[in-house]
Amino acid sequence: DQQVKQNSPSLSVQEGRISILNCDYTNSMFDYFLWYKKYPAEGPTFLISISSIKDKNEDGRFTVFLNKSAKHLSLHIVPSQPGDSAVYFCAAGKLIFGQGTTLQVKP
């Protein structure tokens, strides 16, 4: 039973445009969410997080939005850069990860 789902396996955007990565969860008890980025041959690295008491958190080009009623969160990257090309995982709490979305940013 997948408690955290990333339904889009891949996303391709043009450099300079917005990238939107989505994540859905099933357990309303989750109170903290994180996004990780993973390059090939490396472990995931922490990107940005959000507590359930907030609906938005921003860090530079990265913004995470949380919609608790819909049990949905999204990561916005603006503007997208070729170096952002990686696999992005959302995670609920410390231990539950989604399947990942591969982002390709084309120059």
Added chain:
Amino acid sequence: DAGVTQSPTHLIKTRGQQVTLRCSPISGHKSVSWYQQVLGQGPQFIFQYYEKEERGRGNFPDRFSARQFPNYSSELNVNALLLGDSALYLCASSLGTSNSYEQYFGPGTRLTVT
């Protein structure tokens, strides 16, 4: 400061064999978690250790075991290897406090079972 280190980087084993993977956390981190990542999937939680005690266990068979040492390093053992155990095994460390959700991952150990 050194990040999370894992050894070995790659290894190949035969079905039925046993394997031990090693992880050294970031200095000052007292919690270590292990994950299995198969191709096309996200990391699946296996174990979490804090202060040498098991704090959580994922839905994995008893063939999987782990321990944490006084210096907070950790080992993951898998017995009676199956082909399906082929995966990237990730170790992550964190401070371990209740409000520290961020984890720092090592590069992983790529296990191939033939």
